[in-house]
Amino acid sequence: MSLFKEMLKSGESIFRDSVALDYDFQPKLVKYRENEQMRFAMVVRPLLQGHNGRNLFIYGPPGVGKTTACKHVLRELEEETDEVHTVYINCWKENTTFKIFIRICEDLGYKFIQSKKTSELFGIIKQHFNKKPVVFIFDEMDKLEDHDFLYSILEDIYRKSVIVLTNYQDYYSELDERIRSRFSPEFLPFRAYNEAEIVGILKQRRDFAFVPDCWDEEAFTEIVEKCTELQDVRVGLYLMREAGIIAEERSSRKVALAHVAEAMKKVDEFHIKPKDGLDQELQLILDLVRDHNGKKIGDIYAAYAEMGGEMSYKSFQRRITKLQEGRFIALEKSAGKEGNTTIVNLAIDKKLSEF
Numbered sequence: 001m002s003l004f005k006e007m008l009k010s011g012e013s014i015f016r017d018s019v020a021l022d023y024d025f026q027p028k029l030v031k032y033r034e035n036e037q038m039r040f041a042m043v044v045r046p047l048l049q050g051h052n053g054r055n056l057f058i059y060g061p062p063g064v065g066k067t068t069a070c071k072h073v074l075r076e077l078e079e080e081t082d083e084v085h086t087v088y089i090n091c092w093k094e095n096t097t098f099k100i101f102i103r104i105c106e107d108l109g110y111k112f113i114q115s116k117k118t119s120e121l122f123g124i125i126k127q128h129f130n131k132k133p134v135v136f137i138f139d140e141m142d143k144l145e146d147h148d149f150l151y152s153i154l155e156d157i158y159r160k161s162v163i164v165l166t167n168y169q170d171y172y173s174e175l176d177e178r179i180r181s182r183f184s185p186e187f188l189p190f191r192a193y194n195e196a197e198i199v200g201i202l203k204q205r206r207d208f209a210f211v212p213d214c215w216d217e218e219a220f221t222e223i224v225e226k227c228t229e230l231q232d233v234r235v236g237l238y239l240m241r242e243a244g245i246i247a248e249e250r251s252s253r254k255v256a257l258a259h260v261a262e263a264m265k266k267v268d269e270f271h272i273k274p275k276d277g278l279d280q281e282l283q284l285i286l287d288l289v290r291d292h293n294g295k296k297i298g299d300i301y302a303a304y305a306e307m308g309g310e311m312s313y314k315s316f317q318r319r320i321t322k323l324q325e326g327r328f329i330a331l332e333k334s335a336g337k338e339g340n341t342t343i344v345n346l347a348i349d350k351k352l353s354e355f
Helices: 034-048 066-080 097-107 118-129 148-156 169-174 177-183 195-209 217-230 233-249 257-269 280-291 297-306 313-325
Strands: 056-059 085-090 134-139 160-166 186-189 329-336 339-346
Touching (some): 034 134, 066 085, 097 118, 097 148, 118 148, 169 186, 195 217, 195 233, 217 233, 280 313, 313 329
Parallel strands (some): 134 160
Antiparallel strands (some): 329 339
């Protein structure tokens, strides 16, 4: 019978709560971001005292806890008081002023608003939020097509804190001067997690998601090392989920090194953001990469220019970086006779072990 001790019985699962492996899962304790959360709280605190709040510009690479830490503070604020409104907008999904105003009005419970003009929508928002203070959070700010909503909020909402999250510190310089003069935020960088912190975060999620003692330590260490190499906790969460599913498919009570190795082969299917969430411009560039897979970035830009594209080379490079951060493409540096250059590959053609 010892042969079957490590096999799952029918209906058994090594998962306790797989939701804990979702990147948007909100643990009660957000590890290693206590100082950043305190900064969140300090900019919002004046609202609780009847004053106007301060504003915050948060920047840092993907997968370092910006969104998780920010949502955690929002949740604590909502538990503490109902005297402050909270608004969270993902600008990847709502990337224009009209879409943002529609989303806010829908969240406030207003119906039959699709036919209203942008100015009419903001009239509803202004009337509602000028009754008591509000915290606005705009995540993935660099995905926006315009910033008109930000000017309106900064100019016409009386007591508020505006917090924006982006991957790029220099994105602030792209804002209109009229917005910058009214925004005047504090700047809060989020550094990448070190290996010890990644271990702590993944262990925390593992303990939430899986039954006790079902992970082989060597297998878990392999995920930590790969996650540290890529500097993105989201990859670790994805690999833990996939390795667990593979172990269950093999009727195993333990997640072993072999299951992790198989999960790593599937990471090509993993994208941080859904492909259908790409705006038209990014989709065009991704299609160009597909047609010129393995070519230099300069050659792909030349093909873009030949199509009549008006974007500067620098702006084009930034869009390429966004696609890389979403794991739609992979970049590799190559040294040649003409100096260093960057080769662009579709992510599906590049195994995780090659990164």
